[in-house]
Amino acid sequence: MSKINAFAGVDVGSLGTKAVILVNGEIAGSSLIRTGINSVENGLESLEKALDSANLKKEDLKYIVGTGYGRISAPYANKTITEITCHAKGAHYLHPATRTIIDMGGQDCKAIRVDEEGNVVDFAMNDKCAAGTGRFLEVMANVFKVDISELGPLALKATQVLPVSSTCTVFAESETVSLLARGEKPEDIIIGVHHAIANRIKGLFSRVGIQSDVFFSGGVAKNTGMRKALEEVLEVRIANPKNDPQLVGAIGAAVSAQKLYEKGGNVNQRSA
């Protein structure tokens, strides 16, 4: 057994697979790759890359936790935990004052309430359709013929918020095309799309409530326009991220790996 106090979290999401290595409680390495069709290979590849970035080998790891939708196929993990719990742990690790998390990933979004120790106390999840997810924004970026990373900066250039009534991916696309045909400025439509998503997410918080500090995680949290729209619609300030928000789930998985190891966790623990 290696003397290095190293733990790993692997988050196989619908669009991105992330891995984080913790050494002595600090992030020593990470990776982010595009999710392909094989969850097991994606998880292993991401883990290898994260280990490379930390200059470690797999044998150095004392415990691995898998999370994300691909956790059901994670034979490399000692235990699997849901992404809801992992985002809570990750957000608490990065920003201990977090009491509310907005997690917007590739195929769902979640409102998570946590206590002062990062334990989940309530949550709501929207996954009935693509609205409010990374996939939805990818479709929108395609309509505007821009890269998804450009959507946020474009939204910040808007001079007005054009109302976009639909958050159904199909209808929102046709509504957006109609607005463009009418000669509206793309920036104003884009911020309108972001506001429509934020209003939809507001519904999740009507179920679980909202309390500061608010933390924004998941791939969509990189989108500055989304962040601004959420702050305006939810009337809250969102904490500044210290790390890549897309890695929060993997960070939480690595933090959980360390805790479980310290509690005497073994490979036979029940998994979610």
Added chain:
Amino acid sequence: MSLETLVKISEAVGRRPEELARARNQGQKVVGWLGYNIPEELIHALGLIPVRLGTGGDGKLVEVGSRYISSKNCVYTRNLVGLFAENTDPYIQNSDLIALDSTCLQLYRVGEIIHYYFNINTLTLGVPRNFFLPEAKKYFQAELEEFAGKLEGFAGKKLDAKSLSESIKLFNGIREKIKNIYKFQSEDSPVITWSEVYNVVHAGYYLDREQYSAYLSELLQELEEKHRNRNIDIEEEEARVLLAGSSIPPGDNKIIKIIEDLGGRIVGDDLWTGILPYLGIDIQESSIKGLADAYLKRVPHGALPYLDLNTDKRLQNLRESIKSNNARGIIYYTLRYCDPYTFKAGETKDVVKQDDVTLLEIHTEYAGSDFEAIRTRVGAFLEMLRSGI
């Protein structure tokens, strides 16, 4: 299945369709019923064979049902209509009359649909929307008298006080035994699981009621003995969950399977396909009035409105059930377009919060497309209850 009586019950259920067909050939009549407020005592006292109908969890039948009833009706009712349309269910095939009550208005519509499209002989019992007004009691008694009169006509005999009294005694016994069996499943290191008890309840939909009562006595005896001699092994951080919400009829195993696969322990339910029909019924006199009064005093069905959360017997019962079963969380299962239970999810969550109990609503239908999403929610909920990470 380590309990011998459970094996016997399961085998008896397997034989039941044939038994019913034989009984009908010998001139007996079967009343299949759907709903919550049909007094089985009345059917039984008239020498008719009561069978509680309804299965769920079949996406294909939902599609078939949607050809006859709006797709904005709940999946259970669409599944039911599909069941009548396909006509392969042995209990539907063996029913001479379908009795329904108007507690759930969607179910009430099912009665109209199956009569209109499939020419099925139906009989409906009207149920008041408010159980507490004197006018409501009068109305339900009159409805039940009319219902009984029509059943008498169908049975070809008059209801007599002695038969009714004997039937009431039989059904009181069944209710008492079911309640006692439920107590065993929530014990530490239980000798019977909630799922097994749930299957026993569902066996009671079909079996001959005298035979069923005898099986319940036998099961209780076996449980008492096994319970006395069991090894107690208390699991730390056990995620004890109470199931509540819309109906979970035989065949709808999705949520139960997910909870149990993830290591959650169901320790009770608040379902009208579970323990609820057996609670709070005290028939004071062997008469239609006695039945009507007693049925109105039961834990009400969630489809009925109420005006005051603090006096809502349904919520009071839920809170008592949380305590008596030592549940740490509620999984509140709602079916798509089952509006009454869906609307009540939020307020139920607020009410049980007073007891430091958290509630997770799972809103779903019978298709399997949301299986993994539900698995994630339930998994996170169980992790939350265990607080072990």
